[in-house]
Amino acid sequence: TEREKYSDLYDFAPVGYLTLDREGIIAETNLTGTALLGTERSRLLKRRFGLFVAAADRPVFNGFLQRVFTGQSKESCEVSLLKEGQPLVHVRLEAVVAASGRECRTVVTDITDQRRAEEDRLVLSKLESTGILAGGIAHDFNNLLTVIILNLDAGRELIPSWERAVQHLDEATKAALSARSLTQQLITFARGGASVRKPTALAAVIRESARLALSGSHVRCEHALADDLWPVEVDAGQIGQVLRNLVLNAREAMSEAGVVTIRAENVVLDGKGQPALPAGEYIRVSVADRGGGIAKEISPRIFDPYFSTKQRGDQKGMGLGLTICHSVVQKHGGAISVESMVGVGTTFHIWLPASRKPVAPEPAPAPKTLPRTGRILLMDDEEVLRDIFGATLRRMGHEVELAADGRRAVEAYSSALDPGRPFDMVILDLTVRGGMGGREAMKALLEIDPDVKAIVMSGYANDPVLLEHARHGFKGALAKPFDVGEMQELVARILGS
Numbered sequence: 001t002e003r004e005k006y007s008d009l010y011d012f013a014p015v016g017y018l019t020l021d022r023e024g025i026i027a028e029t030n031l032t033g034t035a036l037l038g039t040e041r042s043r044l045l046k047r048r049f050g051l052f053v054a055a056a057d058r059p060v061f062n063g064f065l066q067r068v069f070t071g072q073s074k075e076s077c078e079v080s081l082l083k084e085g086q087p088l089v090h091v092r093l094e095a096v097v098a099a100s101g102r103e104c105r106t107v108v109t110d111i112t113d114q115r116r117a118e119e120d121r122l123v124l125s126k127l128e129s130t131g132i133l134a135g136g137i138a139h140d141f142n143n144l145l146t147v148i149i150l151n152l153d154a155g156r157e158l159i160p161s162w163e164r165a166v167q168h169l170d171e172a173t174k175a176a177l178s179a180r181s182l183t184q185q186l187i188t189f190a191r192g193g194a195s196v197r198k199p200t201a202l203a204a205v206i207r208e209s210a211r212l213a214l215s216g217s218h219v220r221c222e223h224a225l226a227d228d229l230w231p232v233e234v235d236a237g238q239i240g241q242v243l244r245n246l247v248l249n250a251r252e253a254m255s256e257a258g259v260v261t262i263r264a265e266n267v268v269l270d271g272k273g274q275p276a277l278p279a280g281e282y283i284r285v286s287v288a289d290r291g292g293g294i295a296k297e298i299s300p301r302i303f304d305p306y307f308s309t310k311q312r313g314d315q316k317g318m319g320l321g322l323t324i325c326h327s328v329v330q331k332h333g334g335a336i337s338v339e340s341m342v343g344v345g346t347t348f349h350i351w352l353p354a355s356r357k358p359v360a361p362e363p364a365p366a367p368k369t370l371p372r373t374g375r376i377l378l379m380d381d382e383e384v385l386r387d388i389f390g391a392t393l394r395r396m397g398h399e400v401e402l403a404a405d406g407r408r409a410v411e412a413y414s415s416a417l418d419p420g421r422p423f424d425m426v427i428l429d430l431t432v433r434g435g436m437g438g439r440e441a442m443k444a445l446l447e448i449d450p451d452v453k454a455i456v457m458s459g460y461a462n463d464p465v466l467l468e469h470a471r472h473g474f475k476g477a478l479a480k481p482f483d484v485g486e487m488q489e490l491v492a493r494i495l496g497s
Helices: 002-011 031-037 055-070 112-158 163-189 202-214 236-253 321-331 383-395 406-417 438-448 484-495
Strands: 016-021 026-029 075-081 089-097 103-110 198-200 218-225 232-234 257-269 280-289 335-341 345-353 375-379 399-403 425-429 454-458 476-479
Touching: 016 031, 026 031, 031 103, 055 075, 055 089, 055 103, 089 112, 112 383, 198 236, 202 218, 202 236, 202 257, 202 280, 218 236, 232 236, 232 345, 236 257, 236 280, 236 321, 236 345, 321 335, 321 345, 375 383, 375 406, 383 399, 383 484, 399 406, 406 425, 406 438, 425 438, 425 484, 438 454, 454 484, 476 484
Parallel strands: 218 257, 375 399, 375 425, 425 454, 454 476
Antiparallel strands: 016 026, 016 103, 075 089, 089 103, 198 232, 257 280, 280 345, 335 345
């Protein structure tokens, strides 16, 4: 009958329909409304709707109800509903007073996923503003670290018999190399950062990341990784950093000893509920600790840049770890969430889209190259860097000419061709303030000599030109800071190619 059709449309509508009186007492509701409130219809009628509203939002609801009954236009508000034993449900209420003036028709729409997406966008906007500053800081810091590391190496060669001095230089070098990992944290989420993704078997990345994060501690790791994990198309370095950050957090949450449990499994999402991701196939990785847990009032802020509950002390870069995790996972088309109970422990869940592309076998390690000397043109716009790079290359036995920008480097390379003393290699810094940088210089050099052998270097370790240097004609890349061994091996390999 028509009445039954109307009843079905009412009960099974995608939104909740409620009738409330001036006191907010429920006179009528459809089945969707009962589902949102988590109580049977017979138990809802004659009860105050405000009892199901989170305490912090009750003043908002009371003000909304008052406006509805004092005006004639549609009113709306957003509140959170309590459902026993379940997370809060965020809803939008829209209502207009009935002609009688004694009750109002109220539409209740579940906006939980929308609210979660808005919160994610807010975190990303904070990342954008922080990332602009972070990228510049990391670039300049990497340049300084390069000078420190190469000067330490030069000093070590000059005092081979001063055992204690060499020991101090070694410790300083270790500290500088540790600082390099801090700049990588900044660069990971700096605006303009890029990733190189390829089909990856996640189990190996998980095991190696956990091993590195727990090295030297009394905390052990238990793995529960499905044997048939689907591949994921990711930047293995960035996802490894995410996993290391989560395992380090778990390690620090447990005092002296404990167990971190890492699970990984294939899951198929239907596009509804948590997490707010499109339907499809995903890998879910869960990192669980048995530490003190995260208080509810802190939980919404844990992904904010520089928010930390830890004492900073001598541990640098704290307050960025979870922000980086959030940024990297979202850029990979995934999601991250947390479940925690004070006194019991914390579990972070990561979802990454599965890939149907096969994982390529690991290439065989390249054979060690023998040192070879040559005539090298080196370009960097910072004098202190040019000087230490030049001195380092000369100690290796190379003949070196220096240039302050790309234009001068191109002129020097072109001039050297005429007298028949061409350069065997060019090393170009990518970024030059107020002048021609390495990318533009390389284009000009390729027009002069299509066979030019060139290395690109930069303090922006995640710059796309650095990550995909071959596409721009370079034979190799150096991410600052690097040590003498890295530089020597790359230069020798390319000279010998």
